[in-house]
Amino acid sequence: MTAIELDGLRKEFDDVVALDGVDLTVDDGEVFGFLGPNGAGKSTTINILLDFVRPTAGTATVLGHDVREESEAIRERIGVLPEGYGVYERLTGRQHMKFVIESKDADDDPEELLERVGVADAIDRRAGGYSKGMKQRLVLAMALVDQPDLLILDEPTTGLDPNGARKMRELIREENERGATIFFSSHILSQVDAVCDTVGILQDGKLIAKDSVEGLREAQGEMNLVVTVGDAANLDGTLDAVRGLAEVSSVAHSGDRITVSCDSGAKMDVLNAFEDDGVAVDDFETEEASLEDLFSSYTEREDVEV
Amino acid sequence: MSAESGALADIDERLREFGWYTVSKKEFRDAIRSRGLWLLSLIFATAFIAPVAIALYTDFAAGGGITAQALQEQGMQLLLRGIYLNMVTLLLPIVAIFVGYAAISKERTSGSLKILLSLPHSRRDVIVGKVLGRCAVLGVPLIIALSLTAVFITASNITFKPELFGLFSLFTVMFALVFVAITVSISGVFEKSSWSGVANFIVYSYMTFLWNAGANGIGSALQDYLGVTGALRWHTVILLKLVNPNQAYKTLVDSLLSSGETPVLSARLGMFGRGANQEVICTGVLNGVWGNETVQVLGGQTAQIPACVESNGVPFVYSDPAVFVFMTVWVGIAAALSYYTFSLADL
Numbered sequence: 001m002t003a004i005e006l007d008g009l010r011k012e013f014d015d016v017v018a019l020d021g022v023d024l025t026v027d028d029g030e031v032f033g034f035l036g037p038n039g040a041g042k043s044t045t046i047n048i049l050l051d052f053v054r055p056t057a058g059t060a061t062v063l064g065h066d067v068r069e070e071s072e073a074i075r076e077r078i079g080v081l082p083e084g085y086g087v088y089e090r091l092t093g094r095q096h097m098k099f100v101i102e103s104k105d106a107d108d109d110p111e112e113l114l115e116r117v118g119v120a121d122a123i124d125r126r127a128g129g130y131s132k133g134m135k136q137r138l139v140l141a142m143a144l145v146d147q148p149d150l151l152i153l154d155e156p157t158t159g160l161d162p163n164g165a166r167k168m169r170e171l172i173r174e175e176n177e178r179g180a181t182i183f184f185s186s187h188i189l190s191q192v193d194a195v196c197d198t199v200g201i202l203q204d205g206k207l208i209a210k211d212s213v214e215g216l217r218e219a220q221g222e223m224n225l226v227v228t229v230g231d232a233a234n235l236d237g238t239l240d241a242v243r244g245l246a247e248v249s250s251v252a253h254s255g256d257r258i259t260v261s262c263d264s265g266a267k268m269d270v271l272n273a274f275e276d277d278g279v280a281v282d283d284f285e286t287e288e289a290s291l292e293d294l295f296s297s298y299t300e301r302e303d304v305e306v
Numbered sequence: 307m308s309a310e311s312g313a314l315a316d317i318d319e320r321l322r323e324f325g326w327y328t329v330s331k332k333e334f335r336d337a338i339r340s341r342g343l344w345l346l347s348l349i350f351a352t353a354f355i356a357p358v359a360i361a362l363y364t365d366f367a368a369g370g371g372i373t374a375q376a377l378q379e380q381g382m383q384l385l386l387r388g389i390y391l392n393m394v395t396l397l398l399p400i401v402a403i404f405v406g407y408a409a410i411s412k413e414r415t416s417g418s419l420k421i422l423l424s425l426p427h428s429r430r431d432v433i434v435g436k437v438l439g440r441c442a443v444l445g446v447p448l449i450i451a452l453s454l455t456a457v458f459i460t461a462s463n464i465t466f467k468p469e470l471f472g473l474f475s476l477f478t479v480m481f482a483l484v485f486v487a488i489t490v491s492i493s494g495v496f497e498k499s500s501w502s503g504v505a506n507f508i509v510y511s512y513m514t515f516l517w518n519a520g521a522n523g524i525g526s527a528l529q530d531y532l533g534v535t536g537a538l539r540w541h542t543v544i545l546l547k548l549v550n551p552n553q554a555y556k557t558l559v560d561s562l563l564s565s566g567e568t569p570v571l572s573a574r575l576g577m578f579g580r581g582a583n584q585e586v587i588c589t590g591v592l593n594g595v596w597g598n599e600t601v602q603v604l605g606g607q608t609a610q611i612p613a614c615v616e617s618n619g620v621p622f623v624y625s626d627p628a629v630f631v632f633m634t635v636w637v638g639i640a641a642a643l644s645y646y647t648f649s650l651a652d653l
Contacts, residue, residue: 013652050424052653072325072426080424086417090339091332102328103425139421 001028001064003150003181004049008058011044011205018044020205021058026183031176031195034185036202042185043083045202046154050080063149076104079143083154087135089128093119096127096138097145106146113141118167132159140168144175151175153184169195222249224287225260225270230280232256238277245269256282325427329435330442333409337443343405347447350401354451357389358458367463374463381464383563386474390455391559394478395552396514398448399485403506406440406489408499410648415498419653429649433641437490441483448482449475473562477630481555484636485510488551491640494648513552521546522581537590540583544591544624547577554633561626568594568617574624575614588614593621 004026011019019041026032036042047053049062051071060067062074087096097110114120117137122130127138136159143151156172157165172182172195193199193213200210209216229235232255239258243251247266252259260270267286274281321327337343360366367377377384410433413419422432452475460466489506496502512520525543528534534542547553561573571594578587588594595616603609622628 047653050420052420052423054650054652072428075424075426078424080421082417082420082424084417085420086413087421088332088336088418089416090336095332095335099328099332100425102322102331103427105322142421 002026002061003028003030003063004032004183005061006045006058007060009045009048009055009060010057011041011048011053012056018205019048019055022202022205022207024200024207024210026181026198028181029176029179031172031182031197032184033193033196033199034183034202035189035199036185036187038187040202041205042187042202043154046083046152046183046185049152050075050082052082077148078150078152079145079148080151081136081139081143081153081156085139087127087130087138090126092126093123093130093138096142097123100142100145104146108145113144114138116144116171117141133161133164136160137164140171147178148180150181150183153182155186156184157186157188222261222263223267225262225267226285226287227258227260227271227274227281228283229256229258229274230282235279238274238279241277242270242273245273325431326435326438329422329427329432330439333436333439334442337405337440343443346401346404350397351447351451351454353393353397354390355454355458357385358455358462361385361464362458362462365463378463378465380565381462382459382467382470383565385459385464386470386559387563390474391556394481395556398478398482399510399514399552402444402482402485403489403503403510405444406437406486407493407503407506409436409440409490410494411496411499411502412493414653423653430645433490433494433644433648437487437637437640440490441486444482444486445479448479452478470562474559477555477558477562477633480630480634481551484551484633484640487637487640491644491647494644513550517550518547518553518577521550522579537586540587540591543582544574544577544587548624548629548632549635551633551636553577554629558626558629558633568614570620570624570626571614571617574620584614585612591621592624593618 002025004024006022006024009019009022009024010017022041022045034042034045044053048055048060049067051067051074054068063077065071065074067074091099093114094110097108097113100106101108101110111120111123114123114137117140119130119134119137119141122134127135130138136156140153140156143153151172153172156168160168172184176182196213198210198212199216201208235253235258239251239253242248242258242260245262245266247263247269248260250261262270271281271284361381367374367381410419413422419432423429427435452471456466456471459471488509492505492509493499493502496505521543524546525539528539528542548557557573557577560576561569564572566572571588571592574592575584575587575594578584585596588596592614594614595618596612597615598610599613599615600608601611
């Protein structure tokens with residue numbers, strides 16, 4: 001079964017095309033990272049899933065329900081951290097939770113859920129006095145009510161400190177292990193690449209890539225291998241030999257450190273090339289391409305085409 | 307837990323099946339924590355109770371004289387017509403605006419609407435829940451103020467007439483509900499509360515001060531430019547006037563308080579000023595009889611003046627029940643406005 005299915009989704013605002021024919025399938029039980037720079041159309045997509053915004057063309061289904069026709073049925077079974085949300089300043093954390101629990105006809109314990117996100121000590125305080133991070137946690141706790149089948153989180157790590165972002169990742173994992181599908185958007189890739197099964201990259205309203213994190217890395221193929229040698233003199237011959245390897249795309253040299261860009265699987269070949277030429281390798285480290293690099297390479301490629 | 311709270315919990319549980327109920331409960335909880343609203347309710351209750359409190363304090367209409375007896379008998383009508391009618395039509399809509407003008411627009415600006423609508427509530431539930439929640443916010447102090455007024459009247463020398471007061475209260479609460487519905491709907495149109503406030507105030511001013519002039523103007527224009535004369539012209543004008551909830555409320559209360567033999571007829575006739583053709587309205591529109599009325603003039607003499615003297619039954623469309631419907635139809639108009647602006651809009 002599919003959790004989310006987008007088919008030729010298009011949205012125009014006045015004279016701006018926010019989404020330009022997006023097709024996307026998110027499978028049940030996946031952790032899906034929906035990535036892209038600000039303004040790419042991530043929030044518009046999520047707003048369409050929630051029926052906040054109506055598509056100009058195309059269709060979208062969530063948990064098998066059409067987003068326009070059966071929005072309430074969808075919202076019975078999902079938990080949401082919306083973009084640009086606000087809390088009810090005059091109501092306490094507990095009252096917020098109760099409102100959600102009653103709205104979903106659930107029987108969760110407000111305290112237990114707030115405990116999970118770490119704001120249980122503020123449960124009887126007015127949410128108006130909460131800090132930005134606390135509000136975010138409160139809304140997240142509200143999203144967890146009634147064990148939703150799907151969590152839709154718009155920029156969940158934005159506004160959280162590193163510790164908060166780590167807890168958020170833990171929570172996403174926990175919920176996923178329970179069986180929930182997670183669909184979240186982000187523009188800060190380094191915070192989320194650790195939790196995603198699959199990522200989709202959205203750029204200017206178009207889905208330009210969709211793959212597993214590993215798959216994307218493989219597709220990208222490159223990694224940097226930084227080699228520290230014992231003796232930096234008379235290396236030219238050795239470097240030429242390394243450059244000659246089929247898997248190596250470039251070699252840069254600075255002091256006793258040599259940075260080799262090569263295919264992910266070519267590490268041993270490169271190191272052997274040094275050893276074969278009689279150069280002692282004191283140390284080496286690999287720098288795998290982060291999603292950030294992947295992302296900019298994708299978006300740059302797009303720029304070139306345009 | 308007592309049996310009573312158990313019963314309440316049971317009612318609460320059953321009402322939760324309705325989507326709007328949870329929203330209106332949240333709405334009420336949220337709104338009653340506003341200090342501004344408490345202050346407003348206090349001012350409002352004070353304004354309501356003050357006239358009867360003064361009547362009680364000054365021992366108004368005391369004694370057994372003829373004048374005193376007449377005042378005791380007619381005192382409630384005098385109070386309601388002379389003070390409360392104006393207070394309600396001028397003040398209550400303003401209070402309703404304060405209660406409801408930001409109901410939806412504020413949630414839009416703050417972003418809490420996104421939380422509300424990410425839960426399993428339809429937009430219709432949100433509108434209905436908000437209207438009912440805000441009605442409760444206004445209705446509770448209003449009913450308390452009306453009850454206190456009743457208590458004060460009973461304690462004073464003025465004769466308390468429960469049926470009359472009950473109907474007056476019903477019309478007043480309905481009038482308040484109509485304005486809250488209009489106000490909340492307008493709030494759904496605008497992205498900013500300040501615009502909603504301005505729009506609400508314009509609507510209020512138009513309904514309270516300009517609508518009748520507009521209706522009369524349309525009547526004159528019909529005659530001047532389209533040659534629509536006689537009864538048809540006045541049918542148009544009276545219908546236009548009755549569509550205004552303010553006017554509908556006034557004329558309802560008017561016929562309720564009228565002591566004459568033809569309360570409905572005189573109340574509807576009272577909607578027209580000197581510029582209107584009373585004879586045509588009497589006979590052609592309201593199905594009355596135009597004749598001579600004997601009135602007392604100074605010095606004990608009597609005089610005959612032409613007037614609408616008898617009623618053959620006001621047509622149903624201008625009767626009290628119909629006018630009550632005219633007033634409440636605004637809830638529907640407000641709902642339609644909400645549907646096309648809020649329910650179909652992108653957030």
